[in-house]
């Protein structure tokens with residue numbers, strides 16, 4: 001998928017927004033949804049997306065939608081760090097397959113990090129058990 005690829009309505013995150021696929025939710029308002037990454041690289045790895053901006057990447061995202069989503073990225077990052085007390089938190093956002101993007105609906109990763117702790121590979125392996133994701137999500141939600 002190149003940088004100027006067209007938005008496809010049937011991508012995984014569009015299906016999550018529509019309720020056609022489940023997610024372990026952290027935060028939702030009229031425009032924004034945050035949920036646990038199903039292949040977490042670390043404990044607390046979650047994603048933040050805009051529900052109404054049909055954008056593939058940061059380059060084609062309307063600036064008002066980008067402003068809305070980044071505010072919630074900060075809110076979720078604050079909650080994740082308050083809940084999990086990591087050593088750091090990585091905010092990541094990939095644009096184009098060449099850059100590592102695998103889902104073509106603009107999203108931000110919030111990835112708590114800990115010194116010396118191994119991390120799983122990006123978007124690979126087996127889906128994490130829902131109960132485990134839910135247990136971590138509950139801690140983050142409580143800190144929102």
Ligand code: AMP
Nearest residue numbers: 012036037038039094100101102103123
């Ligand atoms: P990216 O590679 O930056 O496009 O990120 C896509 C992310 O979505 C990866 O970290 C995947 O682990 C994650 N992911 C893929 N499918 C799902 C899903 N059904 N629910 C939650 N996260 C997912």
